[in-house]
Amino acid sequence: xxxxxxxxxxxxxxxxxxxxxxxxxxxxxxxxxxxxxxxxxxxxxxxxxxxxxxxxxxxxxxxxxxxxxxxxxxxxxxxxxxxxxxxxxxxxxxxxxxxxxxxxxxxxxxxxxxxxxxxxxxxxxxxxxxxxxxxxxxxxxxxxxxxxxxxxxxxxxxxxxxxxxxxxxxxxxxxxxxxxxxxxxxxxxxxxxxxxxxxxxxxxxxxxxxxxxxxxxxxxxxxxxxxxxxxxxxxxxxxxxxxxxxxxxxxxxxxxxxxxxxxxxxxxxxxxxxxxxxxxxxxxxxxxxxxxxxxxxxxxxxxxxxxxxxxxxxxxxxxxxxxxxxxxxxxxxxxxxxxxxxxxxxxxxxxxxxxxxxxxxxxxxxxxxxxxxxxxxxxxxxxxxxxxxxxxxxxxxxxxxxxxxxxxxxxxxxxxxxxxxxxxxxxxxxxxxxx
Amino acid sequence: xxxxxxxxxxxxxxxxxxxxxxxxxxxxxxxxxxxxxxxxxxxxxxxxxxxxxxxxxxxxxxxxxxxxxxxxxxxxxxxxxxxxxxxxxxxxxxxxxxxxxxxxxxxxxxxxxxxxxxxxxxxxxxxxxxxxxxxxxxxxxxxxxxxxxxxxxxxxxxxxxxxxxxxxxxxxxxxxxxxxxxxxxxxxxxxxxxxxxxxxxxxxxxxxxxxxxxxxxxxxxxxxxxxxxxxxxxxxxxxxxxxxxxxxxxxxxxxxxxxxxxxxxxxxxxxxxxxxxxxxxxxxxxxxxxxxxxxxxxxxxxxxxxxxxxxxxxxxxxxxxxxxxxxxxxxxxxxxxxxxxxxxxxxxxxxxxxxxxxxxxx
Numbered sequence: 085x086x087x088x089x090x091x092x093x094x095x096x097x098x099x100x101x102x103x104x105x106x107x108x109x110x111x112x113x114x115x116x117x118x119x120x121x122x123x124x125x126x127x128x129x130x131x132x133x134x135x136x137x138x139x140x141x142x143x144x145x146x147x148x149x150x151x152x153x154x155x156x157x158x159x160x161x162x163x164x165x166x167x168x169x170x171x172x173x174x175x176x177x178x179x180x181x182x183x184x185x186x187x188x189x190x191x192x193x194x195x196x197x198x199x200x201x202x203x204x205x206x207x208x209x210x211x212x213x214x215x216x217x218x219x220x221x222x223x224x225x226x227x228x229x230x231x232x233x234x235x236x237x238x239x240x241x242x243x244x245x246x247x248x249x250x251x252x253x254x255x256x257x258x259x260x261x262x263x264x265x266x267x268x269x270x271x272x273x274x275x276x277x278x279x280x281x282x283x284x285x286x287x288x289x290x291x292x293x294x295x296x297x298x299x300x301x302x303x304x305x306x307x308x309x310x311x312x313x314x315x316x317x318x319x320x321x322x323x324x325x326x327x328x329x330x331x332x333x334x335x336x337x338x339x340x341x342x343x344x345x346x347x348x349x350x351x352x353x354x355x356x357x358x359x360x361x362x363x364x365x366x367x368x369x370x371x372x373x374x375x376x377x378x379x380x381x382x383x384x385x386x387x388x389x390x391x392x393x394x395x396x397x398x399x400x401x402x403x404x405x406x407x408x409x410x411x412x413x414x415x416x417x418x419x420x421x422x423x424x425x426x427x428x429x430x431x432x433x434x435x436x437x438x439x440x441x442x443x444x445x446x447x448x449x450x451x452x453x454x455x456x457x458x459x460x461x462x463x464x465x466x467x468x469x470x471x472x473x474x475x476x477x478x479x480x481x482x483x484x485x486x487x488x489x490x491x492x493x494x495x496x497x498x499x500x501x502x503x504x505x506x507x508x509x510x511x512x513x514x515x516x517x518x519x
Numbered sequence: 520x521x522x523x524x525x526x527x528x529x530x531x532x533x534x535x536x537x538x539x540x541x542x543x544x545x546x547x548x549x550x551x552x553x554x555x556x557x558x559x560x561x562x563x564x565x566x567x568x569x570x571x572x573x574x575x576x577x578x579x580x581x582x583x584x585x586x587x588x589x590x591x592x593x594x595x596x597x598x599x600x601x602x603x604x605x606x607x608x609x610x611x612x613x614x615x616x617x618x619x620x621x622x623x624x625x626x627x628x629x630x631x632x633x634x635x636x637x638x639x640x641x642x643x644x645x646x647x648x649x650x651x652x653x654x655x656x657x658x659x660x661x662x663x664x665x666x667x668x669x670x671x672x673x674x675x676x677x678x679x680x681x682x683x684x685x686x687x688x689x690x691x692x693x694x695x696x697x698x699x700x701x702x703x704x705x706x707x708x709x710x711x712x713x714x715x716x717x718x719x720x721x722x723x724x725x726x727x728x729x730x731x732x733x734x735x736x737x738x739x740x741x742x743x744x745x746x747x748x749x750x751x752x753x754x755x756x757x758x759x760x761x762x763x764x765x766x767x768x769x770x771x772x773x774x775x776x777x778x779x780x781x782x783x784x785x786x787x788x789x790x791x792x793x794x795x796x797x798x799x800x801x802x803x804x805x806x807x808x809x810x811x812x813x814x815x816x817x818x819x820x821x822x823x824x825x826x827x828x829x830x831x832x833x834x835x836x837x838x839x840x841x842x843x844x845x846x847x848x849x850x851x852x853x854x855x856x857x858x859x860x861x862x863x864x865x866x867x868x869x870x871x872x873x874x875x876x877x878x879x880x881x
Contacts, residue, residue, distance in 0.1 A: 212689065281730040283723070293811045348719035357727060394730045396722055403809060403851070424726035426718070427739065430851040431782065432709050437742035438854045449729050450739035451722045455709045457782070457851065461690040499689075499711055506711075510719030515738065517712045518705040519695055 085175050086267040087320040090157070093182045093261040097219035097251075099134040105258050110184070110251060112221070117250055121223075121243045126235075130225040130243070133470070137183060137219045140206030141467035144222070145476045145490045147201045147503050149188040149241045149329040150215060150336040153181040155252035163245045163325040165306030173305075174266075174320025179252050182261065185215060185338060186251070188244035189224040189471030190237060200478050201333055201503040202471075202490050207464025209495070213504030221247055224471050234299040237331050245328070245337070266320050266350055270362045270390070282361040283352075284392040285319070285345055286382060286416075287509075288409050291368040291400045294332040301330040304365070314366040314382035316389065319346045322363065334401035334508055344511030345396055362390045368400060368408040375408065383415035394422040398508055403430070403441065410442045417446035428508065429455040429516045436518055454506040455516040458499040465493050521603055521680060525569035528597045529558045530607040530623045532616045536576040544615075546578035548589075550596055557665050561606060564666075564673045573600045575623070582619035590622040594630060602633060604676050609638035609668045610645060612660045617645025624653035634679035638668050641704075651707035654679070675701040687713040759874040762841035764864060766849025767815065767822040767881040768807025769794070778848050780808040784856045786847035786864055794844070795819045797826065809850035810881040823879055841873055849880060 093108065100111035114132050122130055135142055154162075159176015161168025203213045210216035223244050227236045289303060292310045300308040305326055317326070322340050329336040346363070353360035364385050369375040386392045395416050399405040406427055413423040429439040429452055436452050474491020478501035488496045499506055506514060533543045535556040554562040554571040562571045575597050582589045597605075605627040607620035617639045624635035629652075638656035639645050646655055656671045658664060678696040685693055688710060698705045714721070728735040753759045770778050771794055776787045794803050803819060805812040815822045823844065831837045845864050849857070868876060 208690065281727060283726065283730075295811060298811070298813055344717055344719035345722070348717070348723050352723055352727070358723075394726050396726060422726065422730050424722045424729070426722065429709055431853055433707055434709060434853050434855065435707070435742065436709060436739045440739065440741065443741055443744055445741070447741070449725055449735060449737045451718060451725070452738040453718055454711050458689075458709070458711050459691065507718070510717060510722060513714050513717050514711050515714050515718060515721070516709050517699075517738075519692075519698055519708040519710040519712075 085269065085318050085320050086265070087174050087324055088177045089264040089266070089323075090177060090179050090260045091182050091262045091264065092179060092255045092258050094184045094219060094255065094258075096136050097134050097184055097221060098136065103254055105255050108258060110254055112251065112254065117247060120250060121246055124239060124243065126228050126231055126239045127243060128226045128228055130223065132247075133222045135205065135220040135222055137217055140210065142205045143202060143464065143466040143469045143490070144187055144189060144471050144503075145200065145202040145469060146189045146191060146472040147187060147203065148190045148237050148331070148333070149244055150338040150503065151186040151188070151244050151248040152338050152341045153184050153186060153248040153251035154325065154341065155179050155249045160324065162249045163328070166242055166325075166328055167245045167249060170305060172321065173324040173326040174318050178324055179255065181252055181255055184219045184221070184251060186221045186223065186244045186248045187215070188240050189222065190240055191224050191226070191472045200476060200490075201501050202478060203503040204462065204464045204466065207462060207466065209462035209464055209502065212460075212502055215504040221251060222470055223247060232299060234301070234331060238302065241328060241337070266323060268319065268350070268353070268360060270316075270318060280356065280359050281393045282359045282391055283349060283394040283396065284361045284386055284390045285349060285363045286386065286395050286397040286409070286412060287322070287363055287365045288368060288398060288400045288405060289327070289365045290330065291402055291405050293368075293370055293404065294401065301332075303328050303330045309367050312367050314364050314378055314385055316385055317363045317365050319343075319350065319360070319363045322346060332401050336503070339507060339509050339511065342511060344507060344509045345398060348510065349396070361392050364390070366412065368405050370404070375411070379411045379415050382412045383419050383421075386416055387419040387421055392421050394424070396424045396426070398426045398510065399428065400508070406439070406441050410444070410447060414444050414446055422449075423447070424449045424451060426451045426453050426508070426510070428453045430457055431455065432458045436516060452516040453508065454499055454512070454514045456498065456500040456506075460497050460499055460502065462495040462497060463493065464495070524567065525565070525603045525680060526601060527561070527565065527569050527571045527604045527606060528573045528575060528600050528602040528627075529554065529561060529571050530575045530577075530593065530605070530620060531556050531558065532582075532613075532619070533576065533578040536574070538576070538578075544578045544580035547581050548593060548596055549576045550574070551576065557609065557669060560666055560669045561673070564669050568677065569604065572602065573597060577619065579613070579615040579619065582622075583615040586618055586622040589619070590626040593623050594626045597627070598631065602627070602631070604633060604680060605631075605635040606672060606676065607635070607637040609656070609658055609665060609672065610643060611638075611658050611662055612640040612642050614644055617643035618648055621645040621649025621653060621655070625649055628653055634676055636672050636676050636679070638672055646704055650704040654706070655704045657702050657704060671702055675703060753875050756837055757835050758838040760839045760841055760872060761828065761837050762868055762871070762873040762876050763791070763823050763825065763828070763844040763879065764876050765823055765844065765846050765879045766807075766852075767846070767879060768805050768848035768850070769803050769815070769819065769822055769846050770806050772802055772804050774804065774806050778806045778846070780806050780848060781850040782853060783848040783850070784853070784860070786845055786860050788843045788845050788867065791825055791840070791842060791844050795823070795825050797829070807848045807850050807881055812881070815881070822881060824877075828877075838874075841871060843871075
């Protein structure tokens with residue numbers, strides 16, 4: 085499968101009376117875009133704004149998704165299953181805008197939600213996230229009363245994706261600044277480089293115990309994945325809009341579009357250091373028998389179908405996710421597949437090993453991603469707060485003792501709640517270390 | 520930052536003070552107003568940046584009879600010198616000297632809020648006891664290394680005094696010198712650190728090394744877990760008193776005792792019939808935020824099968840259901856704190872003559 089991403093570097097995103105593109109700038113009519121998005125009758129009101137990259141006085145709160153503007157030029161559907169019709173993503177040609185993001189916020193805080201991320205465009209927190217220096221198309225809206233809280237977020241996320249497509253399509257006359265080719269055939273006969281290790285990626289994409297009100301997210305082609313057994317995906321599908329963000333915000337749509345591990349594995353494949361032999365996506369199971377089946381099945385796909393020598397495994401949000409991904413890593417090691425297992429510690433005191441919930445001699449390569457609850461102090465005299473009131477909290481009211489309200493100029497927060505600072509998927513240059 | 524000569528107080532034992540060896544280990548405290556023993560090397564290393572204004576000396580045996588009390592004594596002797604920096608040792612692998620250095624560093628840094636640095640070998644018991652309370656530079660076992668070790672201690676000390684933010688860390692703890700650069704034992708903290716390579720680059724690079732049988736270093740090394748011998752099995756369940764303990768975070772409505780949603784260091788004991796009555800309105804909620812507690816809120820038996828236990832008691836299948844249960848929140852728990860809570864709960868269970876526990880978790 086071959087995917088060509090044509091990158092268009094945007095200098096400024098500018099609000100204007102009409103839509104047009106000129107000299108690396110995109111001029112966008114907010115009214116035209118709003119009318120387009122409010123075709124969805126479930127949206128009752130929508131606040132749409134442009135915040136350009138020079139802005140350094142805005143705080144975004146209650147961020148529920150961040151999306152890179154992209155559109156298909158050939159060979160597929162835009163965000164299939166979310167915006168476009170169902171079609172396999174990851175082939176043909178996609179236009180992608182650099183230096184622009186769509187930020188979707190939810191002013192209506194869902195009941196029982198525990199994660200509300202934020203980020204700043206200025207102040208001491210700006211350096212912690214790449215999102216602070218981008219041109220931003222901001223969306224925040226209210227939805228009809230009769231839809232559920234999860235559906236509320238899905239509606240806003242889909243609106244964000246539509247806006248992302250709108251922006252990317254608007255850039256048709258601008259020059260392509262660079263092109264990335266993702267060309268990989270998973271057919272084993274086509275990967276006959278002798279001596280190169282075959283490495284696949286196990287992507288734990290979901291954990292059903294985060295289904296708020298027992299309603300699952302729909303992160304894969306707009307479908308639920310709660311009962312899904314381990315499944316082989318082509319990595320291009322993940323890069324090209326098959327996967328969205330999720331309501332617990334383990335990852336945003338942007339994180340999948342720019343998946344750190346997939347891009348690294350591709351880089352090593354192109355450099356002929358490895359054969360990147362595919363991706364297995366899996367879901368944590370809360371049922372012991374099913375978990376056993378999922379573990380065995382993942383091992384079988386990795387070893388017998390992808391014929392991998394090695395596997396990198398990442399985990400979803402939470403503690404049970406550690407156990408589940410470790411069981412799959414142990415199964416891989418038993419089958420002779422070497423593993424690199426990612427964990428994300430939680431605490432800011434103790435040892436990294438305290439966060440292991442298993443003990444197995446086979447697991448000898450464990451990568452510590454970020455630690456969730458490291459306290460962070462941020463000082464920012466913001467002028468605008470978008471996405472919710474200053475009284476918003478980054479987590480449920482019961483965690484008030486950990487964090488100050490998001491409207492605080494001297495904000496005491498924990499690492500997990502800063503959008504773009506932490507990343508489960510390997511993109512950021514952040515590691516948890518004992519100090 | 521201090522813009523004058525740094526005032527340094529140094530602590531050493533009787534041996535390094537030249538008083539004597541083991542035969543003089545019972546010697547009590549004494550003070551000198553000049554550098555002594557390794558303090559001379561310390562002064563040379565400080566050059567004109569600092570002055571060793573006082574040397575506190577104590578015999579190893581004397582100090583180790585009561586670390587806390589003698590640290591207090593030692594502190595009272597040196598506080599009048601108003602130090603900007605406190606140095607102790609280096610102690611290498613000396614098993615009494617190390618803890619006394621650690622104890623002195625701890626009390627001085629806590630009371631005077633100044634940097635305190637010592638140095639020990641990994642085998643020194645002082646490392647386990649004090650590494651989270653003070654800065655302990657790593658040493659080997661050979662005291663011939665004193666000049667190099669003192670150099671490292673001074674380098675770390677000056678970094679602590681300078682208190683310069685490290686751009687790879689974030690506030691409020693961004694002024695901590697890197698334990699990897701300054702070679703000291705980590706202090707039981709975990710921090711997010713910006714690195715040159717992304718997590719993906721590191722992970723894939725290390726996996727390639729592993730697959731090629733080349734040396735690689737894991738971020739996380741499996742800890743040495745204790746092996747706990749299980750208690751003897753219950754011989755006659757019909758006579759046994761059974762208690763429930765849970766880390767699922769079940770608490771009275773309103774959570775009056777404030778069991779936190781995560782990193783809990785407290786547990787509480789509640790009367791089962793008050794918390795989980797068989798009839799009437801729900802009297803409980805769940806403080807634990809790490810699982811979907813929807814089904815527990817519908818039916819407490821999903822977390823604690825109390826109703827079945829009540830039935831077993833009536834049927835004589837168990838001797839007695841303990842009238843109280845013990846609850847905490849096991850979300851993102853710190854292992855050391857959990858061990859302490861477990862010991863405290865176990866004592867209570869023993870007082871109440873409980874024979875067996877059903878421990879539930881979410």
